[in-house]
Amino acid sequence: METVLTTHFADDAYRRIDVYRGFGGYDALRKALSMTPEGIIDEVKKANLRGRGGAGFPAGVKWGFLPKDLSRPRVLVVNADEGEPGTFKDRLVMSRGPHLLVEGIAIAAFALRVHRSYVYIRGEFVREARILDEAVAEAYAAGFLGKNILGSGFDLDLTVHRGAGAYICGEETSLINSLEGKRGWPRLKPPFPASVGAFSLPTIVNNVETLADVPWIITHGGEKFAAMGVEKNGGTRLIGVSGAVNRPGVYELPAGTNLKEIIYTHAGGVKDGKALKAVIPGGSSTPVLRPNEIDVSYDIESMAKIGTMAGSGGVIVIPEGTCMVRALSVLMNFYAHESCGQCTPCREGTGWLKTIVGRIEAGKGKAGDVELILDLCDNMMGRTICPLSDAAAMPAQSFVWKFREEFDRHIGEQKCPYGNRF
């Protein structure tokens, strides 16, 4: 099977620029510099490259939102704040193929007429930030970054910027505030970042994997990339499979690979020969699926049709014998911890969800608590500046809808039938 990103990831030396170039690395940048910016954007549009950070917005369309007026400098910000529980793919790209990202940034920057770019990497990724810093230094030394790149007259400065521990900074406007040295509070939109973003300049924010796909698209053409996936969802995806599977890890598979096949063929099925109980398909915020729902094409549209999302490509596998109330309680602790506190429905809602799910798990649930969870969720969705509130409500709602009997049993018996253990 043809791969876009991971082809040489087994080779430790691939992170070095000479080895990367030996495999044709930076040839795409050279080619891009001979194209027009519009030509590059068209190619990315043809590729049906959808944002890999979670929202799935078409990258080429997003690029088109920058104002035509070139009087203000623009900024390209790379979202490397990988924090959605269950997601660990961008870390792989940055540690095994950092030059794919650097080259993708250089090509995108040229297409967007950007001369200043930042990789905002989550603070905990100290090692990956160091690897990226080394790759950036190598690219400067080789003339792929800096002034007059490859004699084209195009200049680009790239800086790796470390976050400091806040899930919310994966949301693009929060990330922008954080990059500016502020608390990571999301901003009201409009204005959208494409008109007023980082340092009040027109800004595009793209995910690591999204940009790392760009060199391949330029080398092989957008149509070929599109053909690897399904309609409206081109290329491959890095799918991280975690939880109770025999072979957890990141798998690069064509967009639209069957979810059941991802879990059973690629990730080797459920650990210890257990039956499957549930799957969180696209990172912790995405609505949970029952085993009879996973025979589905893992692409953005097909997942939306069954009421969930492919999100950030993080498939979390939950085995038979797991207490779903306890699993939800872990997630609700997380969202309550990570709410920035700016909007009341989220600040209060995540806190109450944590409290109510926690007390049900502890055997202290009250009659009406399940209805209260659903009512809270209704009041949290679509009512806040950013989607963190929805991100907490979606799992809560779906866990209750699909595993209601477990919640009722906890309340009825006033204890956890699983003995308060995973």
Add this chain to the structure above:
Amino acid sequence: MSVAFSEAARAEFERLLTRYPDRKAVILPALHLAQKEFGHVSDEAIVYVAELVGTSPAEIEGVATFYTMYNRKPVGKYHVQICRNIACSLLGAEHLIEHLSEKLGVKPGGTTPDGKFTLSLAECLGSCGTAPVMQVNDDYYEKLTVESIDAILDKLP
């Protein structure tokens, strides 16, 4: 008691200033530098960073306390942060947290009396494919078991 960066940290701070169109963008990197230099982000460090950046200590404190990685209080020589999120929990993190608590004799949030270890619970560290995971200072340790945790911690000088 006032504090100040070493010459090397000061040079790094000056280099950072050249990378951004706005001076305040160096606040997060400067706080990382301060934590590395002084061990934690003390009140004195806040005042110092505020002076360097040219803003109020209140603004720096507001930023420093928003993010989990800045330690406003001293931590042990080794800051052990174990993930308690879903992928790690499904593979036994709760049991490992209990083991760490017993082994170190401190509850999460606590520091051993000799100042060697601080134990903290972390939210998702972005390494779910190699769960359970912990971070000790800058380094990740993956696919943890009770035995591997013992071996890792016992080896630390």
